[in-house]
Amino acid sequence: MSTGGRRRRVTIADVARHAGVSTTAVSKVLRNAYGVSAAMRERVKAAIEELGYRPHAAARAMRGRTYTIGVLLPELRNPFFPDILDGLYAQLSGTDYQVIIVTGGPDAKAENRAIDALVDRQVDGILMVAPRVARARLEEVACGLPTVVLGPHEKSALYDAVLDDDEVGAELVVRHLIGLGHRRIAHIGQREGTPRRAAAMLHTIRARTYERVMREHGLDDEIAIATTSYSEEGGYRGARELLGRSPRPTAIFAGADLAAFGALTALHEAGLAVPGEVSLAGYDNTRLAALSTISLTSVDQDGDVMGRTAGRLLLERIEGRTSSVRFSITPTLVPRRSTAPPPQT
Amino acid sequence: MSTGGRRRRVTIADVARHAGVSTTAVSKVLRNAYGVSAAMRERVKAAIEELGYRPHAAARAMRGRTYTIGVLLPELRNPFFPDILDGLYAQLSGTDYQVIIVTGGPDAKAENRAIDALVDRQVDGILMVAPRVARARLEEVACGLPTVVLGPHEKSALYDAVLDDDEVGAELVVRHLIGLGHRRIAHIGQREGTPRRAAAMLHTIRARTYERVMREHGLDDEIAIATTSYSEEGGYRGARELLGRSPRPTAIFAGADLAAFGALTALHEAGLAVPGEVSLAGYDNTRLAALSTISLTSVDQDGDVMGRTAGRLLLERIEGRTSSVRFSITPTLVPRRSTAPPPQT
DNA sequence: GTGAAAGCGCTAACAC
DNA sequence: GTGTTAGCGCTTTCAC
Numbered sequence A, B: 001m002s003t004g005g006r007r008r009r010v011t012i013a014d015v016a017r018h019a020g021v022s023t024t025a026v027s028k029v030l031r032n033a034y035g036v037s038a039a040m041r042e043r044v045k046a047a048i049e050e051l052g053y054r055p056h057a058a059a060r061a062m063r064g065r066t067y068t069i070g071v072l073l074p075e076l077r078n079p080f081f082p083d084i085l086d087g088l089y090a091q092l093s094g095t096d097y098q099v100i101i102v103t104g105g106p107d108a109k110a111e112n113r114a115i116d117a118l119v120d121r122q123v124d125g126i127l128m129v130a131p132r133v134a135r136a137r138l139e140e141v142a143c144g145l146p147t148v149v150l151g152p153h154e155k156s157a158l159y160d161a162v163l164d165d166d167e168v169g170a171e172l173v174v175r176h177l178i179g180l181g182h183r184r185i186a187h188i189g190q191r192e193g194t195p196r197r198a199a200a201m202l203h204t205i206r207a208r209t210y211e212r213v214m215r216e217h218g219l220d221d222e223i224a225i226a227t228t229s230y231s232e233e234g235g236y237r238g239a240r241e242l243l244g245r246s247p248r249p250t251a252i253f254a255g256a257d258l259a260a261f262g263a264l265t266a267l268h269e270a271g272l273a274v275p276g277e278v279s280l281a282g283y284d285n286t287r288l289a290a291l292s293t294i295s296l297t298s299v300d301q302d303g304d305v306m307g308r309t310a311g312r313l314l315l316e317r318i319e320g321r322t323s324s325v326r327f328s329i330t331p332t333l334v335p336r337r338s339t340a341p342p343p344q345t
Numbered sequence C: 001g002t003g004a005a006a007g008c009g010c011t012a013a014c015a016c
Numbered sequence D: 001g002t003g004t005t006a007g008c009g010c011t012t013t014c015a016c
Helices: A012-019 A023-030 A038-051 A057-063 A081-092 A108-120 A135-144 A166-179 A195-200 A202-216 A232-243 A257-269 A303-318 B012-019 B023-030 B038-051 B057-063 B081-092 B108-120 B135-144 B166-179 B195-200 B202-216 B232-243 B257-269 B303-318
Strands: A068-073 A098-103 A125-129 A147-150 A160-164 A185-190 A224-228 A251-254 A279-281 A298-300 A326-329 A332-334 B068-073 B098-103 B125-129 B147-150 B160-164 B185-190 B224-228 B251-254 B279-281 B298-300 B326-329 B332-334
Touching (some): A012 A038, A023 A038, A057 B057, A068 A081, A068 A108, A081 A098, A081 A125, A081 A303, A098 B108, A108 A125, A108 A135, A108 B098, A125 A303, A135 A147, A135 A195, A147 A303, A160 A166, A160 A303, A166 A185, A166 A202, A166 A251, A166 A279, A166 A298, A185 A202, A185 A257, A195 A202, A224 A232, A232 A251, A232 A257, A251 A257, A257 A279, B012 B038, B023 B038, B068 B081, B068 B108, B081 B098, B081 B125, B081 B303, B125 B135, B125 B303, B135 B147, B135 B195, B147 B303, B160 B166, B160 B303, B166 B185, B166 B202, B166 B251, B166 B279, B166 B298, B166 B332, B185 B202, B185 B232, B185 B257, B195 B202, B202 B224, B224 B232, B232 B251, B232 B257, B303 B326
Parallel strands (some): A068 A098, A068 A125, A125 A147, A160 A326, A185 A224, A185 A251, A251 A279, B068 B125, B147 B160, B160 B326, B185 B224, B185 B251, B251 B279
Antiparallel strands (some): A098 B098, B298 B332
16 A cells, blocks of 8 residues: 655666766757767667656756746636637647646736746746736746736737737627617626736726727717626626616626626526527637527637747747737627617617 | 846845855745744745745755646536636645646547656646546556546555546436436447546446446337537537437437537537427536526536545645545536426327 | 755756 | 766755
8 A cells, every 4th residue: 555666767867878878968869959960869769768768847947948838827717718728739739848727816916826836837938818917027927938928918028918909809799789779788897907907908908998889879878887707707796787777788798708608697587588688798709609508699819829829929939039029819700699689669 | 129137046045145044944944844943934034035035846846845736637628627626726725735737638648748747847746637548557657646536436556536426426317317207318428548447437437327227227228329528529429429310319418518518509400499309418517507598407526525635635645645545426416407308299 | 953065857068 | 979067956864
């Protein structure tokens, strides 16, 4: 019942001895570095194979690269994130880089700890998805290692940004609803994290755009926003709040599909038919939105391309690029059965 | 536009100098080790605070612990996994341990690479959720570091197991459907990974139990299994296959909620009402199953408790336990509107 | 109770 | 093209 003697790790020295070369030679083969003859490369590779050698990541981290890309995710429940990660994996496949994921948790403090964990583990590059920590923090991280930020709209000379044109996306939704004849259109948003960053956060942009388009159509008085969070729970609470108003909205634009799912439950509990009595739209076009029994009108932002791009930008930075890049995706509307003209009054 | 001079990391030596003590003393304070006076502890802690020191994980990994728990997840889309992780986080909160997640990908080979990545990064403990690699591989890992395996039913003296009593769960579903009057009940399962492990895999147990209960009720001839995968796509394909048979089943038991969601799409495309014409049940009782427009009958296995337990067992092993523990959860049925008596013929 | 020093496995100068 | 060697930041004997 003992865990048994953990046999000593095979090290680079063992491989060198076995192949009859120096440790330097082995190290160079490992890194595909310049300065080893083809013959030696073969011998070393054979020795690695025979001994089942695998580089010790921590030892590498002490001197060089860890061949690790760290990804910070706010949480694991939003079905849009796997789309992004699939793109990242696709971009990184074929390289020696390995992705490790940490989750940020509920507040900026927890998120900061998660970022620390990545930095402490010497990742070669970091992708922060929809981070809520202060901008100064992002720059501090970016100052120390290749960084890509996905989501927020801030410009920075220190890190690359991959983002969705949330203004276009939100406008598509609101115009779609107005085009169907709705006037009492409400919005479910997310509470901003750090107040000073609010303007750059994607949820703020979606909310502000909603307000702007409403005003442009003379619907100033119909503006109604419930500020909760982009989660099922948040969507549920937000919808409850909005449905409690009188007169109640005929359409709800949730800032994220996940929140729309929660809103769906609230609508059902209130005995309101979708889209018969209330239309509902989301954002992200997650796979579940396409599910027949949900059939949620949503905004498609290509997560796969975003993930791929983030991966490419990280690799470029690791290879030495220091100038800053900003990559923006233009979203499209995917109308489904959850939106329809408002009921005749 | 430069990334700027990455300022040198604060090291243990800096802290020692600042506090006027040795590096040994600092190290001891960091690890809450025995052999430092209270006064010295205070001085060191103050110095750490002032300098903003954070331990370098890789350097620690070279000699001692990394304070990292590695989690292997098959993929990121199954909404049941976040439940497990929430439990794990809860158990680990308050400790110095940080969780990093890697995903196994589509096949055993990719999963092996992901496990390697965790081992190479010297995690202090590893949690493998529903691994599909060979059993020998699990034991090999467990031989080198504290290991908990969540899902498979194999017994091992080398690692701890946290599992759901899938036999009970599957039986609940099938009996529920039979109790409603169904006879033509079909099942959507997952292709086993390594053939030799099949018997221990949770998806095999769910399928075998389905068969057993069907036989016990004299429904041998009605047994119909589509073996795809526990994914939306797999559920879709499985349901299409099953609905193509004649006569078609009046109920489908999908081995996972995620697969049931895919089956829902197939049912809808085929123009079949749920539960009017075909009843549908899942497994995992994910939050989305409770969604009003889905309202999926499912089996609840307490993911939070499973995650908590996995965390506790890992901590115990890290603290030195070498005997092997097996923790089993008993699931319960959550009937919802997706199951009803079969249509009158 | 405290500190000096060795060394974990690797990479990168630098010498040959 | 190849090998020698000095560390990276920490933990851990082992003296004091």
